[in-house]
Structure formats: structure tokens, C-alpha cells
Amino acid sequence: xxxxxxxxxxxxxxxxxxxxxxxxxxxxxxxxxxxxxxxxxxxxxxxxxxxxxxxxxxxxxxxxxxxxxxxxxxxxxxxxxxxxxxxxxxxxxxxxxxxxxxxxxxxxxxxxxxxxxxxxxxxxxxxxxxxxxxxxxxxxxxxxxxxxxxxxxxxxxxxxxxxxxxxxxxxxxxxxxxxxxxxxxxxxxxxxxxxxxxxxxxxxxxxxxxxxxxxxxxxxxxxxxxxxxxxxxxxxxxxxxxxxxxxxxxxxxxxxxxxxxxxxxxxxxxxxxxxxxxxxxxxxxxxxxxxxxxxxxxxxxxxxxxxxxxxxxxxxxxxxxxxxxxxxxxxxxxxxxxxxxxxxxxxxxxxxxxxxxxxxxxxxxxxxxxxxxxxxxxxxxxxxxxxxxxxxxxxxxxxxxxxxxxxxxxxxxxxxxxxxxxxxxxxxxxxxxxxxxxxxxxxxxxxxxxxxxxxxxxxxxxxxxxxxxxxxxxxxxxxxxxxxxxxxxxxxxxxxxxxxxxxxxxxxxxxxxxxxxxxxxxxxxxxxxxxxxxxxxxxxxxxxxxxxxx
Amino acid sequence: xxxxxxxxxxxxxxxxxxxxxxxxxxxxxxxxxxxxxxxxxxxxxxxxxxxxxxxxxxxxxxxxxxxxxxxxxxxxxxxxxxxxxxxxxxxxxxxxxxxxxxxxxxxxxxxxxxxxxxxxxxxxxxxxxxxxxxxxxxxxxxxxxxxxxxxxxxxxxxxxxxxxxxxxxxxxxxxxxxxxxxxxxxxxxxxxxxxxxxxxxxxxxxxxxxxxxxxxxxxxxxxxxxxxxxxxxxxxxxxxxxxxxxxxxxxxxxxxxxxxxxxxxxxxxxxxxxxxxxxxxxxxxxxxxxxxxxxxxxxxxxxxxxxxxxxxxxxxxxxxxxxxxxxxxxxxxxxxxxxxxxxxxxxxxxxxxxxxxxxxxxxxxxxxxxxxxxxxxxxxxxxxxxxxxxxxxxxxxxxxxxxxx
Numbered sequence: 037x038x039x040x041x042x043x044x045x046x047x048x049x050x051x052x053x054x055x056x057x058x059x060x061x062x063x064x065x066x067x068x069x070x071x072x073x074x075x076x077x078x079x080x081x082x083x084x085x086x087x088x089x090x091x092x093x094x095x096x097x098x099x100x101x102x103x104x105x106x107x108x109x110x111x112x113x114x115x116x117x118x119x120x121x122x123x124x125x126x127x128x129x130x131x132x133x134x135x136x137x138x139x140x141x142x143x144x145x146x147x148x149x150x151x152x153x154x155x156x157x158x159x160x161x162x163x164x165x166x167x168x169x170x171x172x173x174x175x176x177x178x179x180x181x182x183x184x185x186x187x188x189x190x191x192x193x194x195x196x197x198x199x200x201x202x203x204x205x206x207x208x209x210x211x212x213x214x215x216x217x218x219x220x221x222x223x224x225x226x227x228x229x230x231x232x233x234x235x236x237x238x239x240x241x242x243x244x245x246x247x248x249x250x251x252x253x254x255x256x257x258x259x260x261x262x263x264x265x266x267x268x269x270x271x272x273x274x275x276x277x278x279x280x281x282x283x284x285x286x287x288x289x290x291x292x293x294x295x296x297x298x299x300x301x302x303x304x305x306x307x308x309x310x311x312x313x314x315x316x317x318x319x320x321x322x323x324x325x326x327x328x329x330x331x332x333x334x335x336x337x338x339x340x341x342x343x344x345x346x347x348x349x350x351x352x353x354x355x356x357x358x359x360x361x362x363x364x365x366x367x368x369x370x371x372x373x374x375x376x377x378x379x380x381x382x383x384x385x386x387x388x389x390x391x392x393x394x395x396x397x398x399x400x401x402x403x404x405x406x407x408x409x410x411x412x413x414x415x416x417x418x419x420x421x422x423x424x425x426x427x428x429x430x431x432x433x434x435x436x437x438x439x440x441x442x443x444x445x446x447x448x449x450x451x452x453x454x455x456x457x458x459x460x461x462x463x464x465x466x467x468x469x470x471x472x473x474x475x476x477x478x479x480x481x482x483x484x485x486x487x488x489x490x491x492x493x494x495x496x497x498x499x500x501x502x503x504x505x506x507x508x509x510x511x512x513x514x515x516x517x518x519x520x521x522x523x524x525x526x527x528x529x530x531x532x533x534x535x536x537x538x539x540x541x542x543x544x545x546x547x548x549x550x551x552x553x554x555x556x557x558x559x560x561x562x563x564x565x566x567x568x569x570x571x572x573x574x575x576x577x578x579x580x581x582x583x584x585x586x
Numbered sequence: 587x588x589x590x591x592x593x594x595x596x597x598x599x600x601x602x603x604x605x606x607x608x609x610x611x612x613x614x615x616x617x618x619x620x621x622x623x624x625x626x627x628x629x630x631x632x633x634x635x636x637x638x639x640x641x642x643x644x645x646x647x648x649x650x651x652x653x654x655x656x657x658x659x660x661x662x663x664x665x666x667x668x669x670x671x672x673x674x675x676x677x678x679x680x681x682x683x684x685x686x687x688x689x690x691x692x693x694x695x696x697x698x699x700x701x702x703x704x705x706x707x708x709x710x711x712x713x714x715x716x717x718x719x720x721x722x723x724x725x726x727x728x729x730x731x732x733x734x735x736x737x738x739x740x741x742x743x744x745x746x747x748x749x750x751x752x753x754x755x756x757x758x759x760x761x762x763x764x765x766x767x768x769x770x771x772x773x774x775x776x777x778x779x780x781x782x783x784x785x786x787x788x789x790x791x792x793x794x795x796x797x798x799x800x801x802x803x804x805x806x807x808x809x810x811x812x813x814x815x816x817x818x819x820x821x822x823x824x825x826x827x828x829x830x831x832x833x834x835x836x837x838x839x840x841x842x843x844x845x846x847x848x849x850x851x852x853x854x855x856x857x858x859x860x861x862x863x864x865x866x867x868x869x870x871x872x873x874x875x876x877x878x879x880x881x882x883x884x885x886x887x888x889x890x891x892x893x894x895x896x897x898x899x900x901x902x903x904x905x906x907x908x909x910x911x912x913x914x915x916x917x918x919x920x921x922x923x924x925x926x927x928x929x930x931x932x933x934x935x936x937x938x939x940x941x942x943x944x945x946x947x948x949x950x951x952x953x954x955x956x957x958x959x960x961x962x963x964x965x966x967x968x969x970x971x972x973x974x975x976x977x978x979x980x981x982x983x984x985x986x987x988x989x990x991x
Contacts, residue, residue: 049939271937273940383928385925
């Protein structure tokens with residue numbers, strides 16, 4: 037590798053800068069506040085236009101740009117001349133129904149659309165100040181216009197319930213790690229520690245009781261300064277700590293359900309570190325970790341309901357773009373990738389002047405977080421009180437030259453397009469009938485995943501490329517997602533919830549026909565009681581959105 | 587028989603003897619040996635008188651050698667021609683060294699403010715005197731001779747030579763071509779003629795202040811010194827040197843090395859080229875030039891113009907405009923087109939620090955070469971093995987009839 041950082045710098049950047057001191061906490065808190073404010077702003081826009089009919093509804097592209105602008109304006113006024121790097125850590129993406137992540141169309145994208153009643157809409161955004169990042173996702177329901185029509189019913193409602201309850205439960209679990217003496221009887225395993233496996237187990241049980249599946253790429257992970265999961269699959273970061281759900285977990289569960297499996301048999305062992313192409317095994321995610329105070333976590337739970345599916349099957353993800361499969365599929369949803377992230381380890385002498393200019397802008401003006409081309413135009417951020425249509429049009433013009441340069445950057449792997457992923461249900465029958473003639477060594481380089489997870493179905497020996505080809509026989513499935521960032525402040529044993537929470541991410545009015553049952557119901561009830569008990573329970577503080585200035 | 591034809595002869599010397607004793611005694615003489623040697627080298631024999639004369643001559647020269655050798659006591663006969671030549675050469679070298687030393691001593695003793703070109707001229711005169719001295723008395727150089735006496739001797743000889751030169755001097759006027767004697771209208775016409783017909787190019791024309799002086803100096807060099815302008819050829823007279831210069835194309839003023847530049851520097855004034863240094867007096871400048879010639883610094887010409895806003899650190903010259911001129915010896919480094927070092931921001935640094943991906947290793951030429959050598963050796967061994975085993979393909983220990991199988 038050409039670039040290298042000295043050991044001294046390495047320990048400063050990876051360890052010392054991540055120690056939670058008051059100034060770091062302030063930065064986290066402010067980042068959290070900005071994300072909360074932005075979510076509140078977007079929710080208000082959607083409610084006003086779609087539910088209350090106060091103005092003409094905005095399309096997704098417009099909402100995304102407005103959200104970005106709102107965040108950017110707030111960031112510009114924060115920590116002026118005090119920090120070198122601050123900005124949008126996750127451009128606003130609005131994922132509707134089966135879209136899981138990454139849909140943030142530019143204004144001129146052909147797929148750009150407006151919501152329909154009954155859609156479940158996930159708003160996903162994030163910002164960072166000096167690398168201290170706060171990410172946030174929340175799923176809303178679009179109701180028919182008018183007031184008080186009733187709750188959302190059906191499979192989407194199950195997913196929303198499951199994701200909300202799971203994320204709140206995980207946050208309570210993380211808070212418990214600060215005060216291990218308060219671990220309730222239903223959760224105690226005698227060690228007094230909150231482990232990755234504890235988190236996985238409780239999330240899986242919640243999903244099961246709501247007849248849902250935890251969608252691959254869901255994760256509860258520790259984040260660090262500048263390492264907030266924005267480059268997952270690109271940077272194989274050392275000392276990865278977190279629970280990551282993948283297709284392999286669903287596969288394991290399905291195999292265990294098989295009538296031929298008698299419980300004592302040992303399933304084929306699979307060593308994740310073997311397939312991972314990394315220099316340190318700590319980059320491969322495992323559940324074998326302990327949550328400890330002083331860390332910052334992102335809880336990102338995505339749930340997909342199995343209500344409308346038949347028979348056993350897997351929930352997997354399909355990357356969509358404007359090129360792939362354009363010849364033999366009549367799928368109309370062909371969005372152009374619009375969110376890109378710089379791969380800083382790669383350097384290349386570029387040919388086009390526009391691409392060199394774009395690269396230097398990305399390297400100097402933006403940080404290491406994902407960006408959209410619109411962020412680089414002169415008209416950004418918007419004057420939110422001015423003529424928005426006019427500004428949108430000018431941005432559309434400004435994007436064109438940058439897009440030319442971007443092609444070379446992408447071709448040279450200097451920047452990587454963040455994939456737009458859709459959730460797909462593939463029946464197990466289809467998978468079992470397929471054979472992977474190429475063996476299990478192939479992997480999909482186009483859609484990078486975390487190291488060690490290159491092979492989606494290791495026990496069945498199905499590669500990601502094979503699985504991709506099986507998606508023709510798949511069925512789309514809605515996904516609900518809740519993401520929030522929490523700081524485990526060990527100094528006064530409190531959990532600071534940077535994003536999400538009741539102040540902004542109040543769950544929509546839904547009604548699921550399922551409810552928690554059995555052991556998990558007891559655990560979740562205990563946890564809820566602890567969070568609500570002001571005196572003896574868990575101390576959880578939420579970042580409130582800023583008072584609106586206009 | 588014995589009377590008519592003597593029985594005892596010497597074929598080498600074409601002699602006959604009546605008695606065998608005579609013959610034997612003859613055979614023992616040097617004369618006979620000499621003739622024998624001559625016979626071997628297919629030369630006719632010589633008579634006894636001639637031989638004796640020759641022997642007499644050699645004895646005289648060998649005696650002379652003995653005298654010259656003095657106390658050394660080395661056998662004169664042992665000295666070969668080669669050794670003689672070497673000795674002569676050494677003596678000549680010694681003499682040259684002495685001459686140079688005396689010249690140096692004289693320079694030190696004389697006033698420091700002697701103009702440079704005078705010095706050069708004097709030195710040249712001494713150098714000119716060298717070959718003549720060598721001709722005058724080729725080997726008679728005595729180490730024991732008194733130094734002062736020697737200096738005096740040298741001076742006297744130089745005087746003599748200069749006198750002779752002055753006697754032979756041909757005055758070339760400024761409007762006459764120094765190479766062919768063509769008479770032009772004036773000095774400029776003459777310069778024009780010399781440029782067009784002989785290709786005499788006068789360097790740095792714009793800084794030349796004493797044109798007539800330069801031409802008269804060059805003319806004197808040819809007319810008085812009979813010296814070629816561009817090589818160290820010295821003609822016997824003005825015609826020979828003119829012919830040499832025309833034939834060899836030496837009608838040019840050499841202007842490459844510092845010495846060559848210094849030779850004609852008194853006719854030039856470069857002050858106008860040091861844009862800010864004009865306030866320095868003329869005498870100062872002269873002294874600076876003097877210093878420069880003493881130092882003999884080749885490229886350090888920036889040092890002289892050391893004002894506040896124009897300075898150098900030896901490799902870079904800082905101009906008042908703010909530009910920095912690099913030294914040409916470092917040109918290869920300035921010329922290279924390197925990518926500037928990438929300055930990582932904290933975010934990029936963090937990502938690089940946390941990175942554990944495998945990257946393609948840079949291509950290592952040495953490693954590949956070593957590998958190639960191993961492969962080549964393996965191939966060769968395989969080939970040898972194949973050839974060896976091919977010999978035994980049809981080898982059967984015992985004959986087996988195919989039909990009987």
C-alpha cells in the first residue's frame with residue numbers, strides 16, 4: 037500500500053481521539069441535534085404535503101436535497117473555524133417499501149417519484165462534526181390525505197413494530213452494559229456482561245415473534261471517529277466490533293428447522309476469516325465481543341415481514357442500477373446510483389481535467405463520508421426561504437460537468453458508488469435446485485460487503501453471484517428500518533441517545549396482529565420498565581431537535 | 587701445396603696464416619670477434635686499422651660518459667639509449683620546474699597590484715623561453731648550481747629572447763588584417779573583413795569597451811609573439827603563424843575557460859549586467875575581479891553581486907523579483923516531474939490507519955529476476971534429463987525377437 041500512517045499517529049487517530057471527554061461529547065451531541073432537527077424538518081415537510089395537503093407534495097429527489105441543505109446550513113454555523121472536517125455523513129436517502137438503503141435520486145433521475153398512501157418510507161440521514169458522527173433512520177407511514185383514518189395494517193405494520201421494538205430493546209441493552217447490576221433476571225447469564233450474542237438473540241426472538249426476518253446489512257456496531265460504517269465493504273476496518281446480520285444467519289436457521297436435523301448434529305462449520313481478504317482477522321465481524329462503557333454504537337435494525345410469502349425462503353438484497361439487467365427484465369425501477377464515497381487508499385493519475393478537478397474537490401472540501409454530486413454545486417445549500425424550484429433547476433445544470441468527471445473516478449475505483457439495495461424474498465426451493473458450478477470462491481466485487489461475509493450462503497455453497505441470478509424468481513418485500521446512534525458515557529453511567537427517540541422518531545400508527553410472546557416478552561417488558569423508571573432504572577438522555585429558527 | 591695455398595685461414599676476416607699459432611692468436615683478438623659478429627649479421631669484414639680506429643672512438647666517448655657521470659661510478663657501458671633518454675627528460679623536467687619556481691618567486695616578490703594581463707604575458711614569455719633553453723644546452727644542468735645565479739641566467743636569457751623578438755617584430759596597424767595583411771579603410775572595416783573572410787568572431791560585443799585595444803593586443807600577439815590565437819602553436823616568424831592560423835581555421839578568439847576570458851577581460855566592462863551594482867566604484871570592481879581570478883571559482887559569479895536582495899546559498903540564486911534560480915548542476919533534480927506528497931486529512935488518515943485490506947504489492951524487479959533464473963535452471967535441467975533419457979529409449983539388455991513374442 038502506498039499510503040501509510042505511523043504507529044504513533046495510528047494510536048492517536050484510532051484510540052486517543054475516541055476517548056469520550058467533554059469536548060468530544062459536545063461534538064457528538066451537536067451532531068445528534070442536527071440530525072434530529074433534520075429529521076423533524078423532513079417529517080414536517082412530508083406531513084404538511086402528503087397528510088395535511090398544505091402544499092404541493094415534494095418528490096423524493098427534492099426532499100433529499102432539501103434535507104441535505106437543511107443539514108448543511110446547520111453544520112455551517114456549528115464550530116466555525118474550530119474543526120477542519122465537518123459535514124454530511126450520510127446524504128438524506130428516502131427508501132420506500134422494498135428499497136432498503138441508498139435511494140437518493142438526483143433531481144434529473146427518471147425514477148424519481150412521489151409517495152402513495154400506504155407506503156412505508158424510511159428516511160436515513162447523518163452528519164458529523166470533526167468525525168464524530170450521528171446517523172439516523174426512521175420509518176414513516178404515508179396515510180391517505182385527511183385526518184385520522186386509522187392504523188396501518190398488514191405485513192408492513194409487523195415490520196414497523198418489530199424494528200421499533202427491537203431497536204428500543206437493543207438501546208436498553210446497551211444502556212444496561214453501563215450498570216450491569218441492573219440486568220434483569222430474564223436476561224442474566226451470570227457473567228454480568230452484555231455480549232454480541234445477547235443482542236443477536238434478543239433481536240432474532242423479537243423478529244420471530246412478529247413473523248419477521250432481520251434483513252441482511254442490519255447491524256448493531258461500535259462506531260469510532262471517522263469510522264461510522266460509511267465505507268463498509270470498502271475499508272476493511274480493523275477492530276470491528278458489532279453484530280451483523282447476513283443471509284448466512286437465515287440459512288443456519290432454515291437448516292436447523294429441517295426435519296432431518298435432530299438438534300445434536302453438527303452443521304457444516306464455516307470459517308469466515310478464511311474467505312476474508314484482510315490482513316487482520318479483527319476486521320471480520322463476530323458476535324464474540326463485550327459492550328463496554330465509553331463506546332459509541334449505531335443500532336441499525338431492518339425488518340422484513342414474512343406474512344405474504346409462501347414456504348421457507350431467504351430475505352436477500354438486490355443491488356439495482358440503471359445498467360444491470362436492462363435487457364432481460366422489465367423492472368421499471370432503474371435508479372442511477374447517486375451517493376458515492378471516496379476510497380482514500382487508491383490513487384491514480386487521471387486523464388480528464390474535470391475528473392481531476394472533481395477529485396481534488398472531493399479530497400479537499402469533503403471528508404471521507406459519502407457525498408452526492410449536488411453537494412459540490414455552487415447552488416448548494418439552498419436558500420430554504422427562497423424560490424426552491426428555481427434553485428433545483430440550477431443545481432441540475434451544475435451537476436452535468438461533474439457527472440462527466442465522476443465516470444472516470446468510478447472506473448478507476450477512486451470513488452465507489454453506494455449501491456441501492458432492494459429486499460427480495462427467494463424461496464428456499466429455488467436455492468436448493470440451483471447449483472454453483474463455479475465453486476464458492478467467486479464473489480461479487482461490484483457490491484462490496486463486510487470482510488468475511490463475501491459468501492452469502494456458506495453452508496449451502498451459494499455465492500453472491502449465484503444468488504444474484506436466482507433473484508429472477510424472487511418476490512419483493514417491504515422493509516422497515518430504525519437506526520439511532522447512542523453514546524455509552526461511562527463517566528456518569530448514562531446513555532446519550534444522539535438520534536431517534538420519542539422526540540422525533542415517534543413510531544407511526546400501525547397495528548400488527550402479532551405480539552411478543554414467551555421468554556422474549558418477559559425480557560422486553562423488564563427492559564421497558566427499567567427505561568421508564570426515572571429513579572432506579574436506566575439513565576437514557578435524548579438529544580432534542582433544535583428550536584426552529586424560521 | 588703448403589706454399590701455394592696457406593692452410594691456416596680466417597674466413598671471417600678474410601686472412602691467411604702460414605702458421606697455426608698465428609691463426610690461433612688471431613682467433614683470440616677482439617678484431618676477429620668483431621668481424622665474426624659482423625659476419626653473423628651478414629656484413630663484410632673490416633680491416634684492422636678501421637677496427638682500431640673505431641675502438642679508439644668508443645673509448646673516447648666512454649671516457650666522456652665517465653666524466654659526465656662524475657662520482658656515480660656507474661659503468662658507462664651499461665647505460666642504454668633508453669636510459670639516456672630518460673635521464674635527459676628528467677633533467678629537462680627539473681629545469682622546467684625550477685623555471686616555474688623562480689617565476690613564482692618573482693611574482694610574489696613583485697607588487698601585488700600588477701595587472702592580470704601583464705602577469706599572464708610575463709608567464710607566457712617565460713614559457714616561450716623554455717624550448718629555446720632546452721635547445722641551447724640540452725643536458726648540461728647541474729643541481730649544485732647556485733639558485734641566484736640560475737635566476738640571473740634565466741633573466742638574461744629572457745632578455746635576450748625578448749630582444750630577438752623585438753628585432754623580428756612586425757607592426758600590424760589597426761586597419762590591417764592580422765591574418766592576411768589586407769588593408770581596410772578603418773578599424774571597423776578591418777573587423778568586418780576579418781569576420782567575413784576569416785571568421786573572427788569577437789565575443790560579448792555589447793560589453794566591449796576598448797575595441798582598438800583588443801585588436802591591437804591580438805595583432806601584437808601575432809606580430810610580436812608569433813603566437814596562434816587559439817592554440818599554443820608558435821611560429822618561427824609571422825608568416826608561419828599566419829599560415830598556421832589560416833590553414834587550421836584558428837582565426838578565432840577562444841572564449842571558453844576562465845583563463846581565456848580573463849586574458850581579454852581588460853577590454854570589456856560587464857558592469858551594466860549587474861543591474862543593481864552600478865554604484866560600486868570601478869576600482870572596487872577591478873579588485874573583485876582580481877579576487878575572482880585568485881579563487882578560480884568557476885560558477886560562483888553570483889557571489890560578486892551580493893546585495894541585500896540578490897543572494898545565493900551556493901545552489902540557489904535568490905533574485906530580487908522573488909524567483910529562485912537553481913544551479914545547473916542540480917538540473918536533473920529540478921527537471922523531474924514528481925507528484926506532490928499527498929497530505930492526508932485526519933479523516934483520511936484514520937481510514938488508512940484502520941485499513942486491513944490486501945493490496946497488490948508493487949512490482950519487484952529483483953525478485954522476478956531471481957525467480958526467472960530459477961525457472962531457467964529448472965528448464966535446463968529438465969532438458970538435460972530428457973536428452974540423457976532419450977539415449978536409452980531403445981535400450982534392451984537382451985535381444986528379443988519380435989516375431990517370437
